[in-house]
Amino acid sequence: MKTKYDYIILGAGASGLMLAYRMSNDSYFDDKSILIIDKEKDKGNDRTWCYWEEGNGEWDDLSARSWTKVFFGSHSFSKTIPIEPYSYKLIKSEQFYKTLWKRIESKPNFTFVQDSVDSFTELKNVVHVITGKANYFGLKLFNSSLNPVVYNLQDKYPLIHQHFVGWYVRTKEDSFDSSTATFMDFTVSQKGNTRFMYVLPMDKKTALFEYTLFSKNLLDNSEYEREIVRYLRDKNIMDYEIVEKEMGNIPMTSFKFSNLNSEHILNIGTAGGWTKASTGYTFKNTSEKTKQLIEFLKQESDLTKFHKKSKFSFYDLIFLDVLANHNAEGAGIFSSMFKKADIRTIFKFLDEDSSLLEDLKIVRAVPPKRFLQAFLKRLFK
Structure with missing residues (x-):
């Protein structure tokens, strides 16, 4: 050999x-x-992979679904947001x-x-x-x-986890708005963390419901599933079958x-x-x-x-400092950003393709206190 x-x-x-x-x-x-x-x-x-993209893309032939509207939900701000010329794609x-x-x-x-x-x-x-x-x-x-x-x-850099359990569920009757993906729904109980539901409707009878946390500690599998059941019940979805499950844990550091x-x-x-x-x-x-x-x-x-440094690494560091040290405030931070900033600016910022002016628009869209504290702590550390 x-x-x-x-x-x-x-x-x-x-x-x-x-x-x-x-x-x-x-x-x-x-x-x-x-x-x-x-x-x-x-x-x-x-795995289920999702990403936003402007116009046609390399992997479109493999995309099982795409959406041109996303829903963001929280107790302080909720809105269905058109994202064209972007679309949100699933593989x-x-x-x-x-x-x-x-x-x-x-x-x-x-x-x-x-x-x-x-x-x-x-x-x-x-x-x-x-x-x-x-x-x-x-x-x-x-x-x-x-x-x-x-x-x-190591303790130099913050570490939290994006951990989740997802159910693909199928109903007998039309139950889902297949034109809109739920990007983040923070109306679920936060319990001192950053918790949200992520919903991807494949058609009117089938959707992925993913209970997701940005937090330091993982949960027992039963707690994720219990929250999915509660969310479905709150949406008056009672008669369904689970056709597929997935789970994951992505380090955010x-x-x-x-x-x-x-x-x-x-x-x-x-x-x-x-x-x-x-x-x-x-x-x-x-x-x-x-x-x-x-x-x-x-x-x-x-x-x-091969690796090239960029300003976005520092932005990520400050954001993770805030989420790691004030995990219960995540819903408020994301709500403020989606309320005050244009979705296209948010996408460009997260794609690390934004200008300094666009960066400033994102900075102005989030509650300043925690980010200023994190920035000064890093500056003088």
Whole structure:
């Protein structure tokens, strides 16, 4: 069996598979040997990815649903908001995986090994990967396997979790407004945290209800599900069946994952800090980062040079400081922002594509006290 490769990709989730897919579509990599290692290949529908986008996009053929209106709800402000020219798009992971694998498997220079990774070590000019069954060597390694220890054992940067349980439910009668996605509904009991319901109607009879928290501590699974039942009851949805479940926990932290990169090793996806620290959104950022990485690899060999600093990292840090230290105030913060700022400005800001003037509009839209306190504390820390 071949053991030496030009590139090794650890993990065949969204980031690893997307990187491999982009390599398979670029002739520059046709003479490069590429190994993908994961303990499982067929992951099924293990994820639902959503993102907003202006106009048509690269992944539209894989989008299962899209919406041009979103609902934001809280006790102080509620509104159905048109978001055109943006649309909010949903991709279910099973079709995404199948489509990308079909292309990757058509290229003879790609190899997949189903195995678990025990460790990887950077040597002088190569990376050594030890799996349960073999040893491999790669000139460059891209790691998408998140190691929570690296950010749990530090206190320089705040850490909260975006954790959730979701039910796809189906009703016998038309029960949902399929034209509108519920972006955040903070009318659920907050219980000292930042808690909301996220609702994605697939059609008039089927919808995903996801009970979501931004908080430090996780809940027992029964509590998430109890809150979904309560929310459905409050919406007078009593007769339904659960057709699918999902759950997840996304770290929201400004920890500098890029510091873990080296000349021959690049961490990607959530493991590389590609998750937007202040929102937990990953898919769109991963799509952009993998595009950039393909072009980078054609020009550079030192992977430490891939990461670029930006003002948005500092914005995320301040926001997470506030949410971590004043978790019960999250509903008020988001309500103020969605009430006072234009939705298109919010999207541009969260996409890290906003101008300084647009940044200031967001700053003016949130309650100033906590953010000023967090800013001054960081400034003089």
